[in-house]
Amino acid sequence: MNKLLNITLSHEFYRCSKAFDVFCSQIVSLKSDPTKSDKIDCYNSYVDFLSHLYEFYIGFIKKELKTNKSRTYEIYGLNNKMKEHEILDLILNNELNKLLRNRKNRIINGFKDSLGKTIGFYNKEVPINFALHFRFIRNRRNHSDYRRASDNHDISLKDFFNLYHIYVLVMYDETKWLWKVDIEKYEWNGIEEFATEILK
Secondary structure, eight states, X not given: OHHHHHHHHHHHHHHHHHHHHHHHHHHHHHTSSOOHHHHHHHHHHHHHHHHHHHHHHXXXXXXHHHHSHHHHHHHHTOOTTSOHHHHHHHHHHHHHHHHHHHHHHHHXXXXXXXXXXXXXXXXXXXXXXXXXXXXXHHHHHHSXXXXXXXXXXXXXXXXXXXXXXXXXXXXXXXXXXXXXXXXXXXXXXXXXXXXXXXXX
């Protein structure tokens, strides 16, 4: 099970990285007389990036809850009356706070921040609604929800970007050094077997 979960998480992070690369390319396209298609593709690539990053982190959190539920509940002050999404939101916010503390400690120890931020930024607490809004954006990407086309419900993608993009970059940057795998050497099992099957 752990091997299959590792393959799944590696694949999720691979998809996240590919979507981020496409998004960065789309930004370049937007700078010179963008078409409507360019604008829609930019939206799609960014929301794909967010969705895959969200699923990657949630995969880890669910694994931890499955293997160490009582300890995890104790650490985060959780209880059985909480709904699953409330538990996941709380843990995700706490995980991001940990990442901010780790980056702050690296700066204190003389390391330059890879995102160009200072200790002042890392002294801040993660906005309380970060994980909630992250989940909303992920849900809109995965479901045909009318709120996707509106700026007047919960949070729009442009508001999410303005409020939280730097936090998403922290999550991505902290993950890529460990989870960026050599795809040619990695064992992909059923994921790779799909292409083999359709070429028969």
